[in-house]
Amino acid sequence: MKNNEHVLEDSIFNIGKVVSVDGRVVSIEVNKLKNTSHVLYKGDLLKNISVGGYVKIIKGFTKIIGKVKGEYISEDKKFSKKVYGNAKQKVHRILDVNLLGFFNGKQFERGIKELPLIDNECFLLKKEEFDQVHNFLRNSDDPIVIGRLAFEKGQAISLGVNSLFASHIGIFGNTGSGKSYTLAKMYRELFLKYKDNANFKKNAKFFFVDFNGEYAAADDVIIEKKYKNVYRLSTGREDGDKFPIQQELLYEPTFLALLTEATEKTQTPFLQRVVSNRYIADKLNSEEDFKTLLSDMIYSATSKDDRNLEKGVVVNLLEDLRSCLSGSQMNDLILDYKSKLQFHSAQGKYYYQPAGGGTKIFSDHETFKTSIVCDKVSATTFNVTALDVIDKIELRIILLYYDEIIKGYSNKDYLAPLIKRVKKKVNDLKKVVKISNEPNGGKNITILSLKDVNIHMRKILPMLLCKKLYDDKKEKNNDETYLNIIIDEAHNILSKNSERESEQWKDYRLETFEEIVKEGRKFGVFLTIASQRPSDISDTIISQLHNYFLHRLINNNDIMAVEKTISFLDKVSFDSLAILPTGTCILAGLIAQVPVVIDVSHMDKKYEPNNKTRPLTKYWQ
Template sequence: MKTSIQKDSIFKVGKVTSVEGRTIKIEVDKTKNSSHLLYDGELLRNISVNSYIKITKGFTKIIGKVEGEFIVEDKQYSEKNYTNENKKIKRLLIVSLLGFFSKKGFERGIKELPLINNECFLLEREEFKDVHDFVKKDDEPLVIGTLTHENGQEISVGVNDLFASHIGIFGNTGSGKSYTLAKIYRELFLKFIENKKFKENAQFYFIDFNGEYIEDNAILEKEHKNIFCLNTRISKDKFPISEAYIKDHHFWALVLEATEKTQKPFLQRAIDNEYLEDKITDKDCLKSFLKQLIAKIIDKEDDNLKTNIIIDLLYNVEVCLTNSNINEVLSVIRESLHFHSKNKNFYFRDENGNDYYKSTTPSVLNKIEPILDEIEFDEIQTDFLIKIRLRIILQYYHEIISGFSNIEHLSPLIKRTPTRINDLKKIITIQDFVSEKNITVISLRDVNLQMRKMLPLLICKQLYETKKELKEQDKKNGQEKYLNIIIDEAHNILSSVSERESETWKDYRLETFEEIIKEGRKFGVFLTIASQRPYDISATIISQLHNFFLHRLINNNDINAIERTVSYLDRLSFETLPILPTGTCILAGLSAQVPVMIDVSEIDKKYEPDNKTMKLIDNWKD
């Protein structure tokens, strides 16, 4: 057995020659310039870029990471008196300090700096394991992969440290980010899925833009999860939304792209107007209100309020009714009711060709009222979205007929309403979501662009607000509930640079998610976001993430976005990002004491996400 002096002589690599803040320069002993060392029958990798080094300062052991090296000529040897080429040069290492060893083991951070001439050593096997032991004693380990430069060294993270935090997974397409997302959540689910408390106290929602996780066995077997494949082309699955969260004029202002000054206040009046409540629930009240509106149109001498206003009013109301005969009434009105543009007056032409003007007896109103009395319908549709549409229609015609609003200002909003509501009807249902399964996958692959932006915001806002409301109740019951929202391809809804939407909509969207990521931890709400374009995502959101899995990033804007907002990475890790191979990532953050490059372990093929690049040769060769 080797003595400590013999061990130190083998592991010693040099001494400190310069201390400049966190950056240390170390001169390597000329006998330690080989690539490997032999110790106790083992071949050890010698000190090099990306490896760790121990600096002893009295009884303190300071740990640093080698970020670079260079050589200089040793001036003490002249051209004549050196006998070996190796003696002519000095090898210097540039080291960034990471942490130190204490009674608790390795701790990240700097308590004190080394001194000039402090001796430097390779890490022993146990010390190396201690530096890469990221799991606290009271935590549960999850094996993520192996250390890239030390294939035998498994890397595990603690469940508390990783999942009680916001997580960012970034990498270009094909770099393995979706695979990593699937890996960490599969490992988590395998560990806890059979626990009753896990099912009761933890909820996971996957917002899946590309349909990568909708296969029956993706990540986990189908029996453990709810899968919603939403589609705006055909009515298929529908995601439950509570009435309280959709009866919000802010939401409708976004769905209908309402302008700030005129259309948004109009929507607030329409949705919050108690005066309209009986008009959208009672048949007789609605019929009476329609007759009043039409009477006002006929009575006003307004060139803007012509026959087509009455026809449009009845046509728009008809779609909100069940078994209505309004189309028959409309055909009579089209034939009989006219507007004289010169006199700005309505007149009624009967079957005998007689014209009755508003000023004559019998008047136009007397002629049109019996026709309106013939309107019949079974009921006003009970669908909540249809009732919202009816509210908007009635408020619109009430305001333009009364002269409170301008047709030109509001008509674009009214034209957008049917399409947007029809899209919503295909993908949501108004009811509370109750399920025994605590894992939910929501696929937006077949949802149109407009709804792809709106729906995740609506879902996430509902989940967050509900969680906030139930926080105190959960505490009283002694069971704190956990909510994790996982958003793959998050740049679709977290972009801060999109030019295809209004500033109002962008601000509302970003403010909502920024509130979740800044305040969510207090309420047990956490976000996991995966994206190939970190540059597009709000810097505020990235800066609030606690743990990062960084795959290959090639675009300089993306790399700079990470560098500006991620404080856990060293310079060498940033420089490595463009050349990381597929399946390899850099783990950094609160769950890892030091940034490490890991090869993510494989998942059984049947549990992989559906995102593989096609193999052209297999498809093209006979």
């Protein structure tokens, strides 16, 4: 009985013999009887061998699996009636097959251990074998299903949570090809499985950077509202959400340098001095101390016989302070100094000209310091104690700037442009962040929408926050915690050829993301990026990704960008890249022993990222 079965299977599944072996490429001559599109086996209609299908080559006890990449016909030139009964028989159907892997017991493994020999018999795959080739689950991993095989019987593809989410993932495809949908689906399936586990909430952290507000447009995108923190930042409006950051982040010189677009040679070192200068920082804790500091600065500016010092420096200092010390009553003081504090060119000294033409009080006069500086400063209200941490940074920058100018340590020409920018940048920053040390309400999923954020903040904020998250995680470096940074429209920050950017910024970005992609795995930090332009993204990043979901890609540069790195993708799948329908993608990478074309399964409307293709005519009726 068993033997009969074998004979039957052999006769049905046998398709031909190996006729040539050339490295990974093998040619198989198909039996004349197997040139039909389907074969019937036990009442089932099985797809017969064709391009894109699999073959099993038996070499002794080894089962080698290959994928058909093409077929052609070869004709015997020396046709002789004696050997061939029929003219049809001089034509041979030859398959070009790429070897993919082999069966190790029941388990399919990718790679080549042995090459077939000429005349080895070739077979179609049985259902179990086909399933085994597409079984991407290893070592009792937890499965999630995000799609089905597009071409072969619609079989669901289970992916292992460990192998997928402990890897860097790239999702590429043209606009509208379904990247965001795939991304949302993948994370939705993951969250559905673990969302209510206390340990999942405690140990795993997901940080979505959403440049277009697609994941924040509706409450339940990806997962119900109650499971996630959504921050809709805005630099245009005052009432946008504010992302909590820790105070220390502000005091990082790199943070300040990026925020204020400081130049590398002079402005960045200046910001470093701002951060390390305790003397000024300590004077901001009480109004009395602040007044002492200010009096000293004003006196020092006016009593110096430095002709290089700008004449209006005192008034400029006060005006700059007024703009960052809201609620202070400084107008009288400013007016007073503006009209009465003069510089005597001949004597090279400051003097105070009291109203009504009284005697001039020169700065070297013994009463000058008390009556003209200290008393006047004392009589003024400076609202320093009400300042929050972000304002204080601005104040420290301004104070140190004037301090250095007055003392002649720094050149005004180099630093003045920075001071001009600081105000605007700090103001923008205040609209999008708040200082807070509170944990995020126990929710481990964060969505950061940058839709309404200006272009500068859009670039630096995600970068700074990701870097901070990564550094924190690296420092902790324990086994149980996990961080996943997910960036849709990643070309916004990872593009390699933007000319608007300074070198310093590029370095910083490279350090951050290239490090995450190279080293992150060791610390349990993983990156998922989606982009329309893989060719724009740094090669280092693309080549370090472990798994790829490739949607339709039309531009040749983009195709080449992924081609270089996905060497094991066979030609058939590769050629289909340009014609994949929306929602269909090629899954390739470490997780897939063989690259497969999958249809990403549907999810309920309310969980979809909101980025509908607009039906124009609907609005044009």
